[in-house]
Amino acid sequence: MDLYLVIILLLATLAVVDLVVGVSNDAVNFLTSAIGSRVAPFRVIMIIASLGILAGVTFSSGMMEVARKGIFQPQLFTMPELITIFLAVMLTDVLLLDLFNTFGLPTSTTVSIVFELLGGAVAVSLIKIAASAQGLDQLINYINTAKALAIISGILISVAVAFVAGMVCQFFARLLFTFDYQPRITRYGGLWGGLAMSTITYFILIKGAKGASFLTPEMVQWIATHSGSILAVSFLSFALAFQALALVARINVFKPIVLAGTFALAMAFAANDLVNFIGVPLAALAAYRVAAASSDPLHVTMAALQGKIHTDTLLLLASGGIMVLTLWTSKKARSVTKTSVELSRQEEGMERFGSSILSRAIVGMCTALTDLTTERLPQRVRRVLARRLDPERVPAQTATAAEPPPAFDLVRASVNLIVASALVAFATSLKLPLSTTYVTFMVAMGTSLADQAWGRESAVYRVTGVLAVIGGWFVTAIVAFTLGALFATVIATFHLAGIAGLLLLDGFLVARSFRYHHRQQEESARIANLNLKNGVTPEQAVDTSFAQVALFLHEVSTSIHASLDALFSEDRPRLRELRERSKRVQQIANTIIANIFKTLYLLEKHDVETTTKYSRTIATIQEISESHRDIVMRAYSHVTNFHTGLHQDQKQELQRVRVLTSRLLENTAIMLKRNKKVDFDYIGSQQQKMAEFLEQCNRNQIRRIQGGRSKIRLSILYYGLLESCQKITGHTEKLLEIFRDHFGAGSRPVADHGQEPR
């Protein structure tokens, strides 16, 4: 029994880790709307969310039974069997949620825990069935299949319903308030405030009352039977209060709505999802206590777990404390929230996700459908819609503002919160299982679609992002089930050695993902630093962009160097890494180009000649970036397709070409960065060397082809690489010419704007 006590302590430790990874993922549910709309300073938003969490944990005592008896029949298992399931579940949960956090993808902690329990229970049941020579049909007796099926259907339904509901509600809200909503607050603010706050209040009561330890069953019953009256009274009182605030105090009623919604969702999260993190260890503790009280602790069945077990309020508050601490300190929580905010951002800009066949097909279909629907609408309706739903009607943001505009406005934020709260409260009152994460995320996506945030410039990338997140949800269920079953089997088969092995594996993978996330964060921060700050003068903007071009050239040079090295040694994993890294170079190029566009805007009052010369930088950067990508991709596809490696003489020639290319790139980078006088004699002599050497390479290659020494693919690769290097050097020289023309061969000292890349 002492061994099981140690395992209980281990489960308690895992619960703390799980709380940390779980909150990191679920924070997105209640933070997206407030952070995206920047309703208040970040600190204020976090304080409100923290208060919501602390209030929520005290409501959660009634929810803990899911882990004990929701998924399997405890009366058919003994304590060691249940401990096996619970340990497998916790190890899987930590691993799975941390993985999602690392990639910044929101997922449902409820779905993950339920499927892990299901996987673990199925595995242990099968082992029991095999040991007792029963038939496979007995499995159904061990598992609560109805619950699992209800959750799967809940996922599918909630995804579709939340998206459509968000879209429709946002459409009408926008029609009412338009994008220039400030003047309409005095007219509709009270109505909107009443609707929003009554929904949120109802949501708090419905979600909170169910598990609140201080409410008697009669009181809960009363709330359930008087829902209509509660809604009506709160609507009227809030509507009057908000109308008065809007008219008399001129308060923006959206702000209290969004903050109250954030509090309500944070509270609901803590109340409902705490079970996902500490429910399993508490169930294990309950099982241990039941076994310890019996005369045959290792063989007694756990029927006692069917009953109601009270959870200590202090324990709940301690868990709430950990959740709040995580909320304030977790960088992964910010990553997950960032994904949701970026996918619903109103403005165009750098997109995190790429394009995919499915997203292109969906966007194509939707565009055709929209065109068809619009054509069918009467002219007058179309005119009204066009006028009221015109995003350009929002007051222009000033270029000198200290911060960029928020991702979306308060109207959208309030709709997000109202619709999500209403849907979750409604489903809960009907006892329909659904995931808060799925609902809040899909509502946010629906509202951004209705707000035309997914314009032609961003729709494909945003849809890819949404598909990636939804795909991740299904992956959660599948992986949770599979890993839960696998881990339970390992523990049941190898006992202590299995537990030690799995713990080491968990520790190793979590540490690895931490390092990966840290590196990604650093990379993102470095690229974000490149964005041109608002309020700079045109001269500063030009200086900055040249300094950034220097950084870009240095990155290209490093990447080409490494790619050709990897090609020579046919190092597949390294080429795969470099292919991923080439995306970073592309990102830097895109950021610099975006900065140049901003600079061109700032230069509008300067003479056209100067501006035209400067604008040529865009084409040269694009060309260098493309040629760089071409080199990496050619090397990658040649090696990954197992084509013949380069001959020794080809390697030597390419090495020389690489040296000359890098030398030119790096020297240009130094000149741009330091605003150093351009030594065109030197550049010319290097170019001359390059041209002569390329000519020699060409002759050598022809000889090799004629001698049958170079196969077709090898020749294509060789010439492709030479061509790209030549293009890069050519465009680099053009950059220097632009630089000389612009600065008159350089005179002003330039600050070191770009960070030195690692």
Next chain:
Amino acid sequence: MRLPFFSPYAPLPLDGFLEHAEKVKECAWAFQQAIECFFSKRCERFGEYLQEVNRLENEADEIKINIRRIISKRTKMQVDKFQLFMYIQEQDKVLDCVEHCLSWLSYRPETDLPPELHKGIFQLVDAVITPIEELSAMVRETRAYFETFSERQQRVVKEIIRNLHVCEHEADKLEDMVKFNIFTKVSDPIVILHMIGLAERIGEIANHAENTGDMMRAIIERD
């Protein structure tokens, strides 16, 4: 393969090594520009390049001092600290050699070397710059090696070190050729003395680059 997460050692000052190597590389390019300028007759910027090399040398010295300070702290490192001192000292010698070369050239600004010999000198400079350019790549790959401790990454570093040997060998051959041509085509003994001295000093740069590679091999092998 080692588990890098539980290492009790302080991180190696490889960022500093890289910063220093980048300075050495930059200095080498300024050196190449200075040499091309020196022999082109119409160039008046030799003095500027000399100053630039001096400036870079000073900056590199500061980095070196900083690295030494970090290494001197009472921290355990997974590599013998002496090896690290030796490495940075050798990498710095490359810079010193570059500076000496330009100083040597500046002692006699009006050297009348036949134009047909210029190309040989340029080729020699080119040949010694190539291994210097490899130094920063070597440090970067070494840094990646100390993050993963993978044998694959160790092989990448060793391949660069092997390449440094090849480059040094090429530079030696070119140095011999340049010396031979000077003795056969130049009759003025002072020009011979000046140019032979230059060729030897340039050749010395490649030797130090090669030695730097050997020091790095010791660092990654001892691990």
